[in-house]
Amino acid sequence: MLRRVIGVSNLQSSSLLLSSATALATSARCAGVDLLSPISKLGQSSDLAQSIKDGRARNNKDIVATFETIENIDKVHYRSSSRPWDLVPKYAKRRVSDMCGMLNSADRMEIEQTIDKMQSICDVDMYVVIVPTVGYMSSRAFANSIFHDWAIGEPKGNGLLLVIAQQEATVHLVPSLAIEEYFDTQFLDPVVKTIFQPLIREGKASYATVQLVYAIARQAHEVRDMWKKGFLPVPYRNKVRFGVKAVNYGFTHVPYLVVGSLFMVFCTVALIQQVLDTMCPKCNSFMNRVEDLELRKKIMTSGQFLEHQNECAYYRVWKCAKCHEGTNVVLISRDLHQSSKCLQCMDCNYYTCNLTSSVEKLPTKHEDGLKKLLYECHNCRIGREIMLPLFRPMDAKPNEQWYSFLVDQSQSHKKAQVDLKL
Template identity: 65%
Template structure:
């Protein structure tokens, strides 16, 4: 194109002004212009061209038409017009094709770059569902640009009819990606943050994630049994997926919304039955779902909460022990033996001294009678010293064992158990019989085994 235009300008500069107009008229009539062949135009050529043009057509209209075409060509002609293709070489056509391919690649690369930026933006955000805007009067949030204007308006009208006829609060969200979270968690987070269907319990959310190629439908607990996977999987497999494979994602979304609307219209009489209202049923099912999630899916949360609650109760009880029961002021810890003997009872003091129990003693510095004795722990391993007395009920009783008479073959022995309380000074004596051994061989002496064993042992000179 540039070569042809330079040839025209060179020819126009080398010829007179009178012959330039005629030569241009000649260019229109011929298939190959002499100007494009880079040949100078003489006066005779121009005259011949003038005679030929005047003989073949009317001079007035042809001259005006030729000047108009020349003016258009000088102003610039579209590369795709038939006039622009006159005199072009194959190299120029190949350059045009290459530029088209290059522009298409640049457009596709820009789309991929925008998509990559969206994915990075969603994955860098800790709460990617907060990037989805909630419009005040719109029920469709298309962040991918998949929906056309007509289909978007049709979905809005369908949702409005569902709200009036079926009493269902529905939203449709299309996102390029859900980030590092799962589509289920992404959809549940939007459902919870937006408060869809609250407090009536009639909410529906349709989420379509482009990068993950997933469709997720979330319903309120009161109606979730009618929009579970048994409904969604056939709808996606038979309605949504074939249209997407044909290259109609916008129309596929419209048909999927229609399928959800038909399901809501058919199942509306079923979920309105029951003794409980939908709002009450929604709250009860949400509580049961939360409890089952904590117990069966993430049990460490429940056990962690119980352990934290137990530790909190213990700490609060210990803090309450430090308050004075009379003036409610903080008491100080008592550690000296003299003050502990004054504050504690004799039985408590004996238990503490003997190591049978451990007490925490608190005394109020503001009031004289403000004190508190708290049992922290008790040692039950000392079976002969820290026994509970049957009279004073303190663990200050000790046990003494003594064998008064050994058993023989003819009569039983006697064992004495003496319980003595250090606090109340009361003693109890218990006599237990030691049964004589049974004589399995009455003809033998009972000490014969000692004689036999002494004969088998060797004598030594070691003196002990």
């Protein structure tokens, strides 16, 4: 997914189970509370066992049974849908969509008011969604899908979405890309662990949600000046970051697609370029290729023609048959592998220079030699002469004669003989 998602998962399922007791008491529509989940049947924690005992003690088996059927219908509904996030309605004037009746009406009103204040003071567009389950997808993908489908914070880039999934026991906060660094895991994790989770454990699910929204509002109030300061204004920052993420996603997830499409774009541009080359600049009709040498000579400049004659470059020549005026000369390829011909002239810039080198004087033992390089342009008839020295070899022992080494050897030979005699 492109959107950044922050998730804190695995609030203990027992805590949500405990919260079911209050939800049961306060709300008429109690779908999604997880009283009879497989885990609770196993009785893995003392909390779970206690809760089940309490439930039995209160003798409300009928309610639990009714509740269970509602819950199952709801879950089946979410799981049978390939787009479970579509089941959450977006209300025109409400910021809270509580699909499992976790909030009591007073708390829901409080959250609505808090979000309205946030909007007017901090300019943040926030929504709260509470669902019994996210179906067969990850809570993170579910949250992202709602954020994307509802276009939260568009086009300002100031959106925030809080998704609480009861069955999965997860809390997700999806911020717009422009403000994502202020609502990341480093912010959400301690808030959920110190505020939300303890209250849930006490069975105050509704109150816990209110406090969570307050914590987010405090954070928004604290950092609102920081995100307005940035180099780019928030809406543009949002778009730029989205673009960067999209490109990143492309290169990391579908690199072949990106390379392929870039290649296609390149081919298309080259093709269009070629077609445009054949259009007459005067009357915009298609031109004819010119192969006749005399005609080519008239159309091409002398430098181009010389290059073509010397096989230093290959040109395609077009002439309009309609208006007889429009012409076009297109360079197709150039021979750059020559070292003595097809060199670029410094005066006319055509590749019409030849290079000849000749040794004027060989170096001797006491004097440097001389080499002459002659650059000759056949187009502008300008020649350049460059004289280069041919350095004499380094003389390490200037006093020695060329035959000295022979003398040396004979001397050492004699010495060796003398040594032997001794």
